[in-house]
Amino acid sequence: MERSILARGASFDLEDVDIKVQALSRSTRYDRCCHRRNDDSLIYSASGRNGCHVRLFKTLFTNECYHQCGYCPNAGTSNGCSYTPEELSNIVSSLRREGLIDGLFLSSGAGRDEDSTMEEMLETVRILRERHGFSGYIHLKILPGTSRHLIEEAVELADRVSINIEAPSMDVMHELSPTKDYERDILDRQMYIRDILARRSRGSQTTQLVVGAAGETDLEIFQRVVKEYREIGVSRVYYSAFVPIKGTIFEGKQPQLRWRESRLYQLDWLYRVYRLSPEQIKNVFDDYGFLINQDPKVILAGESLDLPLDVNEADFQSLIRVPGIGPESARRIISYRRRERIESPSDLIRLGIKRKAIPYLKINGWVQKRLL
Ligand code: SF4
Secondary structure (H helix, E strand, O other): OHHHHOOOOOOOOHHHHHHHHHHHHHOOOOOOOOEEOOOOOOEEEEEOHHHOEEEEEEEEOEOOEOOOOOOOOOOOEOOOOEOOHHHHHHHHHHHHHOOOOOEEEEEOOOEOOHHHHHHHHHHHHHHHHHHOOOOOEEEEEOOOOOOHHHHHHHHHHOOEEEOOOEOOOHHHHHHHOOOOOHHHHHHHHHHHHHHHHHOOOOOEEEEEEEEOOOOOOHHHHHHHHHHHHHHHOOOEEEEEEOOOOOOOOOOOOOOOOHHHHHHHHHHHHHHHOOOOOHHHHHHHEOOOOOEOOOOHHHHHHHHHOOOOEEOOOOOHHHHOOOOOOOHHHHHHHHHHHHHOOOOOHHHHHHOOOOHHHHHHEEEOOEEOOOOO
């Protein structure tokens, strides 16, 4: 159905465009910034302005790229396919008119050089905004090494921009992608975006890392992520477990276990949402700097809380460290306690607290016999 929409009012060769849509939309599936609705769909889900749920048409502008990222099927491609700005803006506008999407997620290979490709991506967005009156959400990838005047325009036109840092350090980046300069092409550009965003009242930037392709530890990743939040001011970091793809430089490497990606998201949540400091979090890593396959919040609760925790006395910071209690539910507990005492587990269940929190709590003198 989505594909047939592309035909209506199209002033381009439909068959040609259909091939491009399939090739260039499929190429984005390793990017974690949004989730595919199903295997056939061209539409992805993500959080947009003010955290609202949005449906995005997600595509590369071109799958040609001169970079040599070991994990990427587009590395070194010089005869791939590309849209023209007219084609892509028409497709996005058609999908929006039919009510199938709320916005666009536009990424790209670098083509022959990043500035020429970025100029065409910007031209697409300009046509969309100015000629088609497109007011939907736009997430625009900034290509590593893009010139500053193009970055300024991208931040102006898009709701959100991102540069994938891919690696936690220059050394790891050299393993993953020897053609990129980590400091100059990526970190300097991120800081430039940060400075532009600081002068504006809207917009944000995010980033993404590949996990487990070059032997980097979780501690190295976390230390970089802390800098991303504190120094760059990204609103989110996304993690993508490495999966070897046939025909790529890294095709013979072992895939990364998916739980590592999940544990990094949980760690990220502890830092970003629960606001635990790196010092408070440091004990979740083993002696080699890796996470184990256990919820880091459970590990920290066992180490840092005086268990069982008296649910009628505990402060906010202690409550949010209990597995099954987050900032919202901790606030509900504290607000309830101002009116009356918590007498039983059922009081907590009525407040929406997850059952897995109960073994960690003392409730009106009662303690569940067995800690989880
Ligand atoms: S920059 Fe690297 S990851 Fe991105 S398209 Fe080019 S080769 Fe692939």
